[in-house]
Amino acid sequence: xxxxxxxxxxxxxxxxxxxxxxxxxxxxxxxxxxxxxxxxxxxxxxxxxxxxxxxxxxxxxxxxxxxxxxxxxxxxxxxxxxxxxxxxxxxxxxxxxxxxxxxxxxxxxx
Numbered sequence: 001x002x003x004x005x006x007x008x009x010x011x012x013x014x015x016x017x018x019x020x021x022x023x024x025x026x027x028x029x030x031x032x033x034x035x036x037x038x039x040x041x042x043x044x045x046x047x048x049x050x051x052x053x054x055x056x057x058x059x060x061x062x063x064x065x066x067x068x069x070x071x072x073x074x075x076x077x078x079x080x081x082x083x084x085x086x087x088x089x090x091x092x093x094x095x096x097x098x099x100x101x102x103x104x105x106x107x108x109x110x
Contacts, residue, residue, distance in 0.1 A: 006031050007044075012054055013073040018065035022080070024073050027054060 011026045028044040043051050051057060058068035 011073050013071050013075065013077070014054075014058055014060075015069045015071070016060035016063060016065055017067035017069060019060060019063040021060055021062040023061065025054065 007028050007030045009026060010029050011024055013022065013024050015022045026046060030042045030044060032040050032042060041053075043053055045051060045054075055070050058070050059066055060068055
């Protein structure tokens with residue numbers, strides 16, 4: 001674990017469950033020297049603003065919703081790649097077996 005006063009950089013991926021917006025944001029995590037602190041680390045955003053954990057206070061930057069999921073950026077990138085990839089088993093039309101139809105009866109057969 002990091003020593004008090006140390007700082008590390010962490011990047012999180014965010015996805016809004018309301019509007020679908022996704023983004024990444026990098027924070028500097030500062031480990032506080034006070035062991036009695038309820039939250040022994042502080043997050044500093046890219047603008048230099050100290051804040052609570054982005055895991056607890058995530059808000060969509062587009063619609064303002066709090067239905068935001070936070071994940072590791074590599075997981076978000078893999079999810080985006082999977083959505084963008086063409087799935088071969090979905091690229092063709094569904095082929096159902098043909099049913100045999102009974103011969104139609106015409107008026108001349110009466």
